[in-house]
Every structure is written in C-alpha cells, then in structure tokens.
Amino acid sequence: MAVAPPQGPAPAVVAAVDEIMRTYRSLPPPPSIEEVEAAEAVIRGADAEEQARLDELARQEKPSELPDELFFVLQEVRRGAVRLLAAEQRAEALRVVDLDERFQVLGELIQRASRLVSPDGDGGGGMEVEKVPPVALGIRVAGGRTEKKVSLGGGASLARVEEEEEESAAFQDVPKALLRTSSLESGLPSVYADGEPQKFSLIKVAGVIETAAKSETRVLDLRGKLMDQIEWLPTSLGKLTNITELDLSENQIMALPTTIASLKFLTKLDIHSNKLINLPDNFGELSSLTDLDLHANSLKSLPPSFGNLTALVNLDLSSNRFTALPDTLGNLTKLRKLDVETNELEELPYTIGSCTSLVELRLDFNQIRALPEAVGKLESLEIITLHYNRIKGLPTTMASLVKLRELDVSFNELGTIPESLCFATSLVKLNVSNNFADLTALPKSIGNLELLEELDISNDQIRILPESFRFLSNLRWFRADETPLEVPPKNVAKLGAQAVVQYMADLVEPKEVIHQSIERKGFWYWLCSLFQPRRNGETSVSITVPAAILPMQSRIVIKLCKSQEGRGRCSFEFFLELWIQEVLVLPPKLLVDSKRWAFSS
16 A cells, blocks of 8 residues: 655645744844843842831931921832832843743743644644754743853853753754844853943843853952942852952942852952942851952941951951951951051050961051050061051050061151160161151160161151161161251251261260260269369360269259359369259259260359
8 A cells, every 4th residue: 555645734834834933033032041040139139128228217216306297208208219229120120030921931832833833743734843942932941950051242151051851852842943042142241351341230240140150150350340320239149159259349339148158269359449338247257268358438347257257368448437346356367468547446456466467557547546565466567557646655565576667657646656666676667757746756776776778757856866876877768857856957867868877976976985984084083073173264064974973864953153263163062062952852853865964054
C-alpha cells in the first residue's frame, strides 16, 4: 500500500505563523532576568525606605510654640514628599515588572503556537520551525533557573550562562527566529567605562549589582555614577558575596543597607563624599576589611560593632561630625593610619594606647585640649599632627615615641614643651608655630634632637634660644617669623638655619672657657673677685659662675652697694650682711638666667 507523501501546511497556517513572527519582531526587547530581579529589589527597597521614613516622621514631637494645625500640615507635607519620592523610585521598576508580566503572557501564546504547528503537535500542520530558548521571550522555566549571558556597555561579560538540564528540552519548543537581545546590553552603561560615566538610575544600579553578583565580580566601581536622587542602595547589594573592593564614593548616599554585612571578602570600602548619617549596626561584621574611607560625610558616631573590624589597617574618618570616638577603637590593633581631622573631637579615648601598630595619627582641626598619657604607648608612631586644636600641654610620656619623625602642634594654646620630648631623638620635623602669647621658650635640651631638619617657631613669644641649639647640626629649615627673637638677633635668623646654629655655638664657646677656668680656681677666687675695684664709669658687674656654686633653682637678689667714694665697690662685711638677710631671713628672690648672673647697682 502506497504511503501518501506528507502534505505541507495550509496557506492559512503559514500566514498565521508569519503574522505572529512579524508581530513579535515589532515589539521592544523583553527585560532580562537580571533586570526583572533588579526591579523587584528596587521595589522592595523603596517600600522599606518609605516605611522607615514615615515611621521616623511619626516619632517626631510637635514643638511647643508651633500650633497644632500648622504642625499637622507640616507633617502631611513631609509624608507627601516621602511618598512621592518613593513612587518616583518605584516607577521605572514597576514598568519593568509590568513589561515582564506582559511578555510572559505573550511568550506562552507563542509557545502554544509553536506546538500547534510542530510535526508532533496536535495542529496537524506538519510545519517545521527552528527552536529557541524561552528566555528570549522572557519565559521562566518551572523547576529551574535560566540565566542569559549579557554585557554592559563595552560588551564585558557580567553573567554566566547557567542552564538546568530540564530547561534544555524546553528550549526546543520556541522558534529561533524569535530570539531577541536583552535590553540590558544596550541600556546599561559599563561600570568600568572610560571617560565621563553616564549616571545610573536606581534600577540600573540594581541591575549592575545583579549582574556583578552572577559574574562573581571582584571589583565594583560606582564612584560618582549614581543619579543625585539616589539616597540609598538596594538590599540586593548583599548578593556581592565575592567582591573584594567596592567604591561608592562621590554620590549622595544617606544610608547603607544592612545586607552589606554579607560581603565577607570585602577588603577595601570607599564611601567618601556622600551624605551618610550613620552606619548599620552590623557594620562590624565586615571582618576582612583593611581599608575604610568614610571622610566627607555627616557621621556623628560609630556603631558598637565597629570594634570588631580588627583587620583594619587604614581608617579615614575626617570631615565628619564626630564629638567622640568609641573606646572600642582600641581593638584595632593592626591599624597603621588614623585620620580624624576636621571633626569636633574634644579628646581621644584612653584606649588609643592599644593601637600599637599606629604609624600616622592626624588630629588637625578639632577641639582637643590634651592628649591622653596613653599616647606614649604608641611606640611605632612616626607622624602626629595636631594643628588648629586647643592643646595647652603635651604629655611627658611622648618621650617613649622613639620613632616619631614629625610633630605639628601649630595653632594651639601650647604654654610649654616638656623636656621629655627631647628624648624622641628621631624627630625630623617640629612645628610649634602660632601658639602666640602662650609659648615663651623651647626646651633647654632641644639639642638632643640631632636629626632635626625643620623647625618652625613663628608667631610665638620666644626671645632666647637654648644654648643647646648649637648641637642641631642637621637643621636645614628654621622659621621664626613674627617671633621677637633677641638671641640670636632677627638679622641672624634671616640668614638661615645653620647661621643660627653657628651663632649659638659662637655665643656659648667663650662662656665655656670662663666656666672651666673658674671651676679650676674654685669658690673663693670667684667670691673675692666680686669685690675687686671696677673701672671708672662701670655700674654693673657680669660674672659667669659654675652651676655647682649656686643651684639654678635658687632665687636670690644680690644687691651691690654704690657709695659716693667709689662706684662698683662694696665691703665684704656688707655683702655678708645682705647674704644673711636674703638667704636666712627673707624669701628667696634669686633671678637667674641659665648659668649667667647679672649684678646691678
């Protein structure tokens, strides 16, 4: 029995298939799975943010001087603004979700048509068509996950193809001619694009996060790439579990999602120049974090868990609104650089002494009145800057800072510099300028700082440099602008650092010779010399005496008489009488400058 050859599809069937395919080609591309997931994340985030802000408004109390009705109107305006902003943030995401739902319906119809015209279908048309995956139609395959390879802007792949075996069978049911490219490829700029980046909307940020998560991206740079209206990040940020570096700086972010704590491999986080007012309570769970930049935000405090960031090496908290730092800061034992300049700090926690790895400490532009004694435990410290504070004195424990190379205490209220600072013999730069009327002297043992190269005492009240200044042989830069120096004279100070050092050396050398000569001749030679006749016209006697004869800490006024018979002479008896009066009877009044006494008539 002869078998009848298979008949081709009826003309009406062919025409119907052609129309279905033409209609599909005329439609915009369907959203990808990544876009849909991003949109859903945005909607969830917008809902949560809206509710949080409404709750915050509900907790606000009416000021006593504000009328009830006016306060009610004000609150309604605030609520309306919150709802409007949330609706704006949800709008694009809702459009994507709605578009996805419509493509779902259309995709099911096309699959149905494909079955009807297939040789094994019930339509009996026997029409052969090519098959394509249902993902092209936005169709979700039940029981598995379909992920399509997409790219951002420049074509860099940001998602892997992951296909379940059960999906591969379903791929045979859709005509290959209906395959369309995801709109993510043409609509989302590259995260790593060169040049001026295109600003991302919230849904595109969420799309980047979804795509980066699937591609196991290690580094994500969103610096300055978020639209100004974006004040928060979607909760899907927590999907970036493999990321090691995240840059969110130079945007307008006000809050981070709590899901950021899921980024267990994150080592570098840069959020500078945003509008953060707080950090999530679980922020301390970022246990791998080594570099954290939070400068130029509006932070006033750190969460209690912050002390758990024990891997931190570099921490920048500058240009915020901190009035105090938590005691848990002492847990950061690996910290090498701490920058908290331009805040409102009045003190440092005593636990700062536990940060024994600290090399650089910047505290400029605060309201700090004193450093804790515990700062002396920072034996690795090399740089400490404190200009524009209210420091009145430095702790004596700074003598332990044997590696200290740079100290800036300018623009403070410093009255004295402890002699113990001169044990920090590694010091190379010292700036004590602009302490104005408060600072009147340098430590007498400043000559111990033999490695000192730069010294600034401008706008202080220092008049005489210590004699040990002559030992600063490495000094290359010396500045004393507007300081009323007398020793050395200002004209010498203008000649440069080494000219000052040489002047002090020349000044001290003759006195040392006299000092040694008097020490050899003894006390009685010195005492008798007080009563030798003076040349006519002399009204004063200037004698250098050894320190052992009269201690520096004593204070006696030695009065020499001036008679009509002879100037500059007085009897030994009169001297003894004065000595007994001043030493044994009257309070001590010795006026001594170093080892030099002035005896005036």
